Amino acid sequence: MTGKINMTGNSIRSLIEAFIVESPLNTMQTRNSDPAWDQSLVGFASGSDPIWTQYKEYVGPFHWTPWEVFNQNCSDTPANADQLTVISWILPQRQDVRKSNRKSGTYPSEEWARIRVFGEEFNVALRLHVVKTLQESGYAAVAPMLTPNWTIVKSQRFSYASSWSERHAAHAAGLGTFGLCDGLITQKGKAMRTGSVVAKISIPPTQRLYSDHRAWCLFFAEGTCGKCIDRCPARAITEAGHDKEKCRQHLQRSREYVKETYKFEGYGCGLCQVGVPCEAGIPVKAAREAVKTGIKPPPPPPLA
Ligand code: SF4
Ligand code: SF4
Secondary structure, three states, X not given: OOOOXXXXXXXXXXXXXXXXXXXXXXXXXXXOOOOOOOOOEEEEEEOOOOHHHHHHHHXXXXXXXXXXXXXXXXXXXXXOHHHOEEEEEEEEOOHHHHHHHHOOOOOOOHHHHHHHHHHHHHHHHHHHHHHXXXXXXXXXXXXXXXXXXXXXXXXXOOEEEEOOOHHHHHHHOOXXXXXXXXXXXXXXXXXXXXXXXXXXXXXXOOOOOOOOOOOOOHXXXXXXXXHHHHHOOOOOEEXXXXXXXXHHHHHHHHHXXXXXXXXXXXXXXXXXXXXXXXXXXXXXXXXXXXXXXOOOXXXXXXXX
């Protein structure tokens, strides 16, 4: 490589979109080769955004800042935090996949389980593709989830957490806020998967059009809904939040079901992500308005 190729936020968006359209890995591996994904949302966050140190306090000290993960893995390219950008994307579930899982009462539909496995394989390939393209263009980059030392850590507050959370990266990059069930509610809803890459590149950050990390969930914003509580077959969601251990055990049980019923090695659930008001969009009207106008709303008054 001889020189740097100029890359912008728009060119990175186009890179991701093109990979979704053109990659043969974008498949559910069904007989008629349905694609796993057909669109994306992309956002950017600065490596020096104070939110990363807040995550250290809220999630745990083990959660990497972008600077930490970059310097562990790209040590031959020194960088300060403010020279780094976190590129985050959302892959919203397609309508027919959501529709199929809406009918499920205990275990996932075949389509949903296929996305959990083959759709995520595509997401891994997308991370690698973004890193490789950035590197070939002259920008050092790393996909935190694919680093050898990414790990799951026991956490007193959350049962367990990880050294890099894709959902937290997406939240930092203006792509959504957390729901009662812990899922990230995005402009295309909560039924989605997400990925990210940290790179030494300067891209203006995406504005976070929310006043707090739960602003797009009806339960926290308006004191209503709670539909995800009833959707969960494992009783892992209550008004107190999401019990990760119960959820994990249910996902484990789904492996046998998927193998016996759909005849492939897979798993999944996501019942709390469909058949709920946040399935495919932002359910809070004021939040939708904020996104439409681009004006960040003030913090909501305390609920009575
Ligand atoms: S179903 Fe309702 S309570 Fe649950 S995350 Fe979505 S908006 Fe929030
Ligand atoms: S993924 Fe399934 S088990 Fe886990 S919280 Fe959602 S509905 Fe419950």
